[in-house]
Amino acid sequence: MPAWMRWTLALLISTMLVAVPWIFYRSTYAYSKRFREVTPGRFYRCGQLTAPGFRDVIQQFGIRTIINLQNEAPDPFIRESYFQKPSIRESEVCAQLGVKYILLEPDLLNAEEAPYGRPKVIEDYLKILDDPNAYPVLIHCKAGLHRTGLLTAIYRMEYEQWSLGESIRELKANGFGDDAATEANAYIVQYLQKYRPRSQSKPVVPAVPVSRTR
Template sequence: MARRVSPAGVVVLAVAGVAVGALAWDRFIKPHVVPKRFHEVAAATIYRSGKLTPATMEQVVRSHDIRTIVDLGAWVDDPRGERLEARTADVLGVQRHTFDLVGDSTGDPNDYVEALRLMTDPANQPVLVHCGAGTERTGMLVYLYRRIVEGATPEDAMREARRIGHSPSRNPHMAQMIERWEPEITRAFRDGGTIRVDAPTAQNDPAPEASPVQSSPGGATPSEPEGATPSPGAGQTADPPASPG
């Protein structure tokens, strides 16, 4: 004879089912459907996001006619992910430039200068800039864009960074980078020069050596990883703020 499940047991099973379904959506489905923290920075010319899957990258590139991707270091510790994004950009015919900034937004200030030049060059637009979470390195770059290019106040520029996910209490290094390097980044961007870096600028990386820009037409790389062919995605293009990275 079948065993009857108590009403309390039914509730527990239902709650567990919802929890498992939510976890499956967040970890295995959503990344391939909804572009991570995708937002428009400047109308029809500059966009920002976290790192994307081949499906969501294709969605963003085709929906917004993206010509150039500026990756601030999303795949520094993931060679396979780096190859996959490079191959996806190649398949989509998109120019891709990469930098090796640290996840807390620290790193060589010259990388921010060069990234600003890339994203503001009309020949590269529309441009997508992204990092890992889309909050710290991308937040820092967009902060600098608002301040240097658009003339926004520090308060307004930082308010946007916080709205999209940056937390000054969790990551004080962005404010330190701004205080130390914003004047020199501004000067270098405007006069076409570079910044002399005599000491480490990354809190978690002792190497002060500048990281060169890596770029290739269409983002092509010599090796093609498994599963590199992008698949189309669909869905909304915004994601609420979450943990920085």
């Protein structure tokens, strides 16, 4: 075999050894992007999934309400697979499976409003979670880190009486980092530090009794 052919074959094999695992990783990642079980049977979180990813999660965990936190993508077209172009609306996938689809636009970066009060989006969010018929709930943004992490922390403090410290530790344990590519990081921590759960002024009874597990 000529030397050039051996080099070409070696290059081809090397490329496949790198490309195939990478493609498999990316397709698997997109399918279940940062999916986390927050409270079993009640509350779940993730990033933007593919259509099959949503279908699997909905059917496996009995999801009844999906809350999309992407103000930049109110009803995104999503992929049927990693190799296909986005072709179906997220709300359409939900409608097919009888799931309620809700858009919340968490514009929490208004420093004049959010740290000193409860923005309307939070009031709307709590109103959804106050309804026992909404559960199990799945919330997501694009990456499943910042907006999703913030509203998960608020859920913990409001409905499971977690402390601020516990909520922030979980926020960071699920991928929120000081060096992540967003200037919202410091603001989100600041917002949580100033947030006052309703339970501090009046009792809040969870819609479903929950057991505290780690």
